[in-house]
Amino acid sequence: MGNQVNITGVGIVSSLGKNLEEHKKNLFSQTEGIKQKRFINGEHELNSYVGAVESELEVPEKYQQETRNFKFAFLAFEEAISSANLQLEEEKDKKIAICLGTSLGGKVLGQELLYSFEDNRLDMSNDLFKKRSLHYIADELIAYHGIKASYYVISTACSASNNAVILGTQLLQDGKCDIAICGGCDELSDISLAGFTSLGAINKESPCQPYSTGSGISLGEGAGFIVLEKNKVGKYGKVLGGSITSDAYHITAPKATGEGAGQIALNLSEQSGVPLNKVDYINGHGTGTRANDGMEKSMIGKNFPLTVRVSSTKGQTGHTLGAAGIIETINCILAIEEKTVPATKTLDSYQEDCFVRNQNIPKYISYALNFSFAFGGNNSGVLLASKDTPEATFLASEDIHMDIISHASTLESLEDKSSRYENISKSFSKIRGLRYTDFSPSPKINPAQYRRMDNFSKMIAGTVAKAIERSSLDFKKIDLNKVGILFTTPSGPLEVVEDIEKQIRVEGYHQVSASKFPFTVMNAAAGMLSILFKIKGPVSVISSNVGFADGIIYAEEMMKNEKLSHVLIVSASQWTDFSLFAWEKLGYDPEKFRPSDYCSTLIVGNSSEKREARILGAEQIKYDNKVRTNEEIKHDLISLIEAELSIRGITFDTLKGVVWNANKKTEEKEYDVLRDWLAALDIPVYSLDELDFSSDGAGEELDYVLNKEDLKTGHYLIISYSRFGGLSTVLLEKI
Known part of the structure; x- marks a missing residue:
């Protein structure tokens, strides 16, 4: 067990629920987490289908005025360490690393401050300027628990929290920390809604339908964290490895042939010793756009057997940007735990292929792979396993200069x-x-x-x-x-x-x-x-x-x-x-x-x-x-x-x-x-x-x-x- 990076705690906030149990129940019951919502900026408005968190965010009194993004992260972080039975204040002799993925950080607050500045309203509180930074959330989580820790705030857009899990695993394996708390968060924002609208990437008629019509994405929001440790049995399974590649192709579009994504699969198989024909479940990036979904179908067809089962859970949660990787990693954990593949929510009827649509299927899952892709051609993948599998987590032995x-x-x-x-x-x-x-x-x-x-x-x-x-x-x-x-x-x-x-x-x-x-x-x-x-x-x-x-x-x-x-x-x-x-x-x-x-x-x-x-x-x-x-x-x-x-x-x-x-x-x-x-x-x-x-x-x-x-x-x-x-x-x- 010493070389296994075990998942000892999980926490999540999404449009499907304010905690893990709610999220799990609604995920597998195919609950609709995406609804139409109205957004207003001055005299302008936008109606869009989004996976908004509608639960009341119950945080301590001192955090009532914080951003939604902070509240999401705080609640998911607290649930994760609680489920791992960790009292961080008592772990004084252990090195703790926090790996946080986010695309926005405090940008929503930053927009409000910018508008005040442009209007010459300059009497803003000094504290607000701390909160607009990308890394403020990690700073405040450390402050709340009164600990010393290392942290890495990763911002690779939609692959950010997948990359956070990968780095946390590597730091543990390299002895740089004893506990890695990895996750991500993002809230709905004007800049994301307007930007994806400008690209013609938003589904205007309905919630997104991954691997289906190609009509576009639905944005979402939320947060998730997992606790990784090597000295405890992982009740949520383990991480076998992770890898990142780049398409070197286009600033927004993935390379249609899926070579960079396919290389992730090959890298993970080499790291873990698990042949690709033994991968039971893939949670795909599955945004609902023709470019992404077409690439994934091509890549999966080239690298995996027809027996693998594939779904995208964005049809329920929406695309949560920097939180997407961790939310979907948690969905893989739940699929392993429930021995069930969560279906892709779509209007498509059943087809004879590896994609699971509209109805969950029972399946014993030993190995699950989560893919995340991002602007700039950034590809990442995390390979998870049930706790009873024999493989150890990848350990890099190469000495470098x-x-x-x-x-x-x-x-x-x-x-x-x-x-x-x-x-x-x-x-x-x-x-x-x-x-x-x-x-x-x-x-x-x-x-x-x-x-x-x-x-x-x-x-x-x-x-x-x-x-x-x-x-x-x-x-x-x-x-x-x-x-x-x-x-x-x-x-x-x-x-x-x-x-x-x-x-x-x-x-x-x-x-x-x-x-x-x-x-x-x-x-x-x-x-x-x-x-x-x-x-x-x-x-x-x-x-x-x-x-x-x-x-x-x-x-x-x-x-x-x-x-x-x-x-x-x-x-x-x-x-x-x-x-x-x-x-x-x-x-x-x-x-x-x-x-x-x-x-x-x-x-x-x-x-x-x-x-x-x-x-x-x-x-x-x-x-x-x-x-x-x-x-x-x-x-x-x-x-x-x-x-x-x-x-x-x-x-x-x-x-x-x-x-x-x-x-x-x-x-x-x-x-x-x-x-x-x-x-x-x-x-x-x-x-x-x-x-x-x-x-x-x-x-x-x-x-x-x-x-x-x-x-x-x-x-x-x-x-x-x-x-x-x-x-x-x-x-x-x-x-």
Whole structure:
């Protein structure tokens, strides 16, 4: 049992129920969870069939004013840990990881704040700006339970929570945590409704009918979490493995032949040792669109026998975006438990094929596979098994070295400021910023594709092209199925998101730009990288205030578990005028903090002969800094550093320097702790004062070490902090 990742707890909120029992009962009774609902934005309205959560959301008094998205996540999280008999406050000796998938996070609240800002109503509460971030939900779950934990907020649109389960499984297997709590959440939003309407992807006449008419999707909302542990019997079965691929084909449409999705099935079979002809049940992505459903039918027909049973449960719950993967993983768990395949709810009559329509069928299920697909051609799959199956969970045994063979960034020298940036100041904020302006296309990029991209994606694509060129890698000669992309961002594509939100308000739900909308999701830029450079390996995205550091941890798991030869670690941030106002509300120091659009790219090879530097490791910890004292935070920092150095057999006094960005000055305790502790050190400290800017988490600290030629070779410790309570470190060897 020691090598099995067991599912010990489950929690869910959906249009079918406010808890697991309600959801299960209504799932198998074929209850209609999708109904027509009216949405209003100013003078504009939209009527759409959606899977809305209509249950009363009973949360503690302190959370009554939180977003629906937070409430969904809170309730599902609490049910999951309760069903696992966990009291997190009592698990002080265990390492806990939270892996949360979401497409929206606090974006619905962010839209309200943007409208207030546009109307010059500037007396908004400071706390609201914390709640609009993508990672606030994870921060608050940690705060509520008073624990220290690590977290990874994954935002690959509709595959986000599937990818969260995969990462949680990998972290457990790698000894990075003892308990992984994995899930996802999303609420119905104007931007999703308007965007999918603009693409012509919404079924206007009825609830969606997966694998049927191809008339379009019905959006939904909800949340789900599962608890993964290795030291307990899993009453809900176990996870055998997970895998991610990229189509490298189109920003919204899947590749019709289903090659990327089919590769997921082959990868999972290889990981688990379970032949594909033994897979009993597939919960497909099944959105109800011709493009997706046609691809799935083709892919399943090529890779699975006719004996497999397939259904999509989106006909009852709607497409819950970032929560889809976890809700449908839970539906697989319930299918195993109930020995029943839940039917696809559709108007189609029965056909002689592997798809189960309108009527559940009894079936003993040993192995169930959940597929999720997303914009950017992101494919993911999770293979589950009943607890009585003999197979152990996949364990990557390969020892890897993360060698930086090339790097590039938007601002590599002080001279770059004048040629690539402009200074911006606004009357409503004391904070001044640097805005990126160099959008000249790279000869490595298809100009037609480049023109269609938003500015955030253009900045990223140009930087990555430069890193690839410097690497001397010939992408025509290496196996691009073994190249991955790990994208991190503290902000995401703010400019295009705000443009769409303003457009909804002025022109209505039906007038949103169909060409712009796909670039509003956090993984659009990463998806475009896979398309531009034909990268077909795993692509994933995380968002945090220290994304570049946390992304290294994720990239290492990606390299180990997907057997990659190379991974592109790309970090990027973007700001808008509204950001200047938000940062001031969040307590950033206008005298010291100068925000900058920024992109950093590392091309990392596994044990490469040519290298500039080697990443030796990265660590993170998150906590509630409102209740921890400066001394406690200092203790957390030193403990984190000591653990990382001891793993590598390095002593603190042999470090060539400690690097942090003192320009990222906030009123949070972490800044004072770092400043005072570093001032007392006997080794060199690099505070990046000469750079005179901060990306707020996109990696200029690491680039500083790589770019500064007069820094000696040797080991450097890079430290960054999250303004909401967290510390991250990277140990780097400069060659």
